Amino acid sequence: MYRPKEANHDYAFTSFGVAPTISVPDDVWRTFVSKRRPYTMAYPADWTAPGDEKFD
Numbered sequence: 470m471y472r473p474k475e476a477n478h479d480y481a482f483t484s485f486g487v488a489p490t491i492s493v494p495d496d497v498w499r500t501f502v503s504k505r506r507p508y509t510m511a512y513p514a515d516w517t518a519p520g521d522e523k524f525d
Contacts, residue, residue, distance in 0.1 A: 496513065496514070498514065499511065499512055
């Protein structure tokens with residue numbers, strides 16, 4: 470049964486008008502796109518799972 474969840478987020482912006490510095494992370498995750506279900510997920514490069522289609 471689906472039960473809606475609620476979350477509150479507070480943001481504090483401190484630098485307006487200044488371009489942010491973005492660095493590439495050391496551990497870039499891979500992306501998986503399901504062929505059967507409407508979802509996409511990211512996972513670490515060293516993560517493994519069964520390759521059987523029934524687990525998609």
